[in-house]
Amino acid sequence: MSAPTRIRSTLNTARLRRLTREEFVLKPGLSSPGAIAIAEAVAAVRDAVFGNTLGTNYQPLTQRKYHSDLGMLERFLTASGAVTVADITTGMCSAFLYSEPAGGRHLPAAVDGFAAYGTQTSRKTVLRLFFVFCAHLGLSWEDPSREVKTVGSSSRRWKPLDDEQVAALKRTATLKGRVGRAPALLAVLLAGATVAEAAFVEVRDVRLDERPIFLPGTGRATVPRWVPLDDWQATALGYRLERLRIRHSRDGEAYLSAPVVTDGQPQGKAVEASATGSQNAAKELLARSGLFARDGYTPRSIRAYVAASVYAETRSVNAVAVRLGMAYLPRAAALAGADWRAAWELAPSGPLDERYALPGHLTVERGGDDDGS
DSSP states (O other), X not given: OOHHHXXXXXXXXXXXXXXXXXXXXXXXXXXXXXXXXXXXXXXXXHHHHHHTTTSOOOOHHHHHHHXXXXXXXXXXXXXXXXXXXXXXXXXXXXXXXXXXXXXXXXEOOSSSSSOOHHHHHHHHHHHHHHHHXXXXXXXXXXXXXXXXXXXXXXXXXXXXXXXXXXXXXXXXXXXXXXXXXXXXXXXXXHHTOXXXXXXXXXGGGBOTTTOEEEEOOOTTSOOOEXXXXXXXXXHHHHHHHHHHHHHTTXXXXXXXXXXXXXXXXXXXXXHHHHHHHHHHHHHHHHHHTTOOGGGTOOHHHHHHXXXXXXXXXXXXXXXXXXXXXXXXXXXXXXXXXXXXXXXGOOOOSSXXXXXXXXXXXXXXXXXXXXXXX
């Protein structure tokens, strides 16, 4: 199975809709909605997830993720004093959403009062999964997490890089030699890849003669595409490919299918671990260059730099979307810091009341001053 298919299959999931009170049917044997122990409810939801009994068709990686997250939710609710599903309150759901893990437990966040935005969205997903599945299984109709909202925004948790910082990244990447994974990873990221799809770029995807590289996409997040390489990226990848050619000198097919920025072809659980490894490697490279996550520098900062560079060169949001593999133009424009609507909208002069406020206008606060899947 090719790399893009592997990634996409983990994301090919169906969402169950929420039931209305009239549609809810209490499971036989329960005295009232929610009158079931939390452990039993979690076990029932897990069985439904793994058995795909509700037509969700979750893939193995997704099933394992939900199995782990449901266990974390069960432990948190039990520690919070809830015995049955009916005991779960909105306050408990809020505490679960905003807390940070510490010593195997979940404690309130110590930095800004909230867990990282990505962590919040992950927990919001498992809360929704749990209560929606409970409704479809006839265990409980109420959803105390429904009004709980994530705090902050991923667009406000990172800062875009500038040319000097990217130059520092390139120097840091080559400190330990030009044939290692760090220069190759940075080259692929600067070409427009996400850290997830970078893990699945193979030798056959790099065409140094004409200098395009194929990025495999990650299902819903990005689409497969060919993108150009600049001189530095082509040189870095050339050194890496030569190292891999020597390593696989006796097996031409193994050489062509070898991942460029990871060691070995990931299978099973290693698929997820490989993408995580690329994420961690990118964070480490940033940190070694003096660009720390606490200051807002994340792998997304590299992606924002690519978006801004492409937009500065082309003045085209379409070009940004193609380079980054994004299907939604407003997101591409936001990443590039481009107000792409203003040039095409005509409004009358003079003061306008609230009716004529244009919520569709794209307003981007760049991460350097106040700025964040």
